[in-house]
Amino acid sequence: MDQNLGWWVRVALDGWRDRPGPRYRRIAASVVSAVERGLATTGDRLPPERSLADALRVSRGTVVRAFEELTAAGVVNRVQGSGTFVRATPGWTDTPKENPASTLLRRQMDLGGEAIDLSQAVPAGVDHLPAVAGLDLLAGVTGHGLHPAGIPELRTAIAEYLGEHLRLPTVPEQVIVTSGVQHALALVATAVVAAGRTVITGCPTHGGLAGALAGRGGRILGVPADELGIDAHAARHAAAHVPAPVLYVEPGGSDPTGAVLSRSRRQALLHVARRSGASVVENLAQANLDLRPGAEAVVPLAAEDESVIVVGSLSKVLWAGLRVGWVRSPAPLCGHLLRLRSAHDRAPSVPAQILATRLLRAVDDRWLNGLRAALRERRDLLLALLQRHLPAWHVEPPASGLALWATLPVTDSETYAHLAARYGAIVAPGATHCVDRRHHNGVRLSFAESPHVLEAAVDRLAAAWEHHTRDLAASR
Structure with a gap:
């Protein structure tokens, strides 16, 4: 054929x-x-x-x-x-692109729910959650419960969490609750990405960035990234050729490769933003999931420059089912964002916000350290399984986050990802995270699943890879 x-x-x-x-x-x-x-x-x-x-x-x-x-x-x-x-x-x-996550989840539904989904870089299950007592969620609640920026208790809890665990001093008035990081990105894009404005990002990048910008008339410009994150020199060169760009930064974990920005790299990127007049949007969804033993917490860019807009989510640290995210913005922008959010309200339900509040307040260093240790073990297990069963794939251990990036010896991984789904293993193909077309040969794999699920998933991936290589050989 x-x-x-x-x-x-x-x-x-x-x-x-x-x-x-x-x-x-x-x-x-x-x-x-x-x-x-x-x-x-x-x-x-x-x-x-x-x-x-x-x-x-x-x-x-x-x-x-x-x-x-x-x-x-x-x-x-x-x-x-x-x-x-x-x-x-x-x-x-010409409709906004569907979030890759929803596309892959629909594919899982088409498979009858029997697939193993490694495309979602979120903790699996709820057994790992911190213990909270008395889940009588609505006890003591008064009034209609409708708060445009989110319930005050949750905004306070998010502000405390950012200050204590992410070294980002925050007051509740800076926080707007969203239904996840994708909603947060879309809200920020509506506010700051005008038609023709360029968004500069390291590549590979957050899979939902293109979807968040859909319909805004802006364009995404990918620049090289390495094991330390987005290349500041490349970002400076790109910013010099476009007027007032938006600089999208993932300081640790949110990048599909698990890169962590060094202090010097953070300083260089802030210098680029100040010289070019760029607005900076920082994704902290996984910033406290640094898996390097003994590593110091990454200091967000927003802690050094109050003009930086921050987005985040509880899905990556707690549970995706909460569907709770946030925007932390400078005071002058907060009111504008709030008006935009009220016009297109997609806030989490009040019970979800109350549960998120209780869970956030139960998070402490001991629990976070235990989560990181468990993730390190699962990361190392997945790396060992891939090395044993898929030696042709090139994989580097990620320093942070919940997923790793594998480079396949093919031009484009989309066909393989499609075939792997038929074998019952869903992965995120490189194209969902790539804006410069140089990473279409990659796949992103979550290691947040339990060990026995990861073992079963790699068995399916290996069977699909054998099928794929046979097809490639037959087509030559």
């Missing part, structure tokens, strides 16, 4: 038969989905009608009708004698 034809059949059009409607419309809808998900981009050539019909086991007329529908909708362009090509995305498909 021709490699391009095989890719379309196995990846872009996979599952087309399960869609509703006549066959030609199922095929057309699958092509549109591939374009919307970024699997197919402008200029990509679709297989010839007859070849595709044979591969899908339908009549040529069915494929012709599907291509006619796509042409009429402006999705493809048919060039006589040359073929059918994906056009620039038409306006009616």
Whole structure:
């Protein structure tokens, strides 16, 4: 089978038969989905009608009708004698990109819930949570419970947590509660990313950054990153060529590679921001998950410059099911953010906020040290399993966070990730974290699952990799 034809059949059009409607419309809808998900981009050539019909086991007329529908909708362009090509995305498909997490979770649902999901860098289960007594959540609550910035108790608890455990002095008035870090990023983007403004980030970067910027008219510019995080020299060079950019920084753990910014790197980035007039957005979702024994806590950029806007989440440290995040902003911006948030209210429920408050107040150094120790053990286990069963993959131990980055000996990991999901193991392909197209050969794997789950997951990943390498060999 021709490699391009095989890719379309196995990846872009996979599952087309399960869609509703006549066959030609199922095929057309699958092509549109591939374009919307970024699997197919402008200029990509679709297989010839007859070849595709044979591969899908339908009549040529069915494929012709599907291509006619796509042409009429402006999705493809048919060039006589040359073929059918994906056009620039038409306006009616120009919707905000779905959060990669929701895409992968939906894929897990399609698999009947039996998949092992390593794409979500969040703690698994609730057994690790600090003990809290008396979960009579609504006892003593009065009034309607609607607080535009979040309930006062939670804002106070977040401020105390930031000050005590992240070395970032904060007052409750600086805090706005959100439904997670993605909501926090989207809220900040609405406030500070005007049309045409450039967001500079290290690459690979947070998987939800592109989704947070969708519809804002801004653009993402990726610069190199290394084991110490975003390269300050590259950031300075990029900032010198764009007016008043936004600098997105992950000081520790939130970066998909688990890099931790050194003090000198933090100072250099702040210098870049001050010289270029850049706004700085700092993601502290995993900043206190430094896995290096005896390492000092990373001092946030916001602790050294009050103009830095901070986003964070409790999902990475406590439990994703809370769906509680926050924005910590300078006072002049806080009121504007609050008005934006009130216009598009997606706050966590009051019971969730009360539970988050109690859990946060139960967090202490002893509990955090125990969490870090458990994560180190699971990280080292996953590294050993990958070295044993997938020696062709290149993996560096992450210094921080809940996931590691593996580089595969392929050009693009999307096809492999799709195949791995069919084997029951979900991973985040490099494309979901890459903005400069240099990391599409990577995958991000969470090590926050229990040891027996990690062992089962690697077995499935290895089986999928064996299948994938056979396919690659057959296509040459």
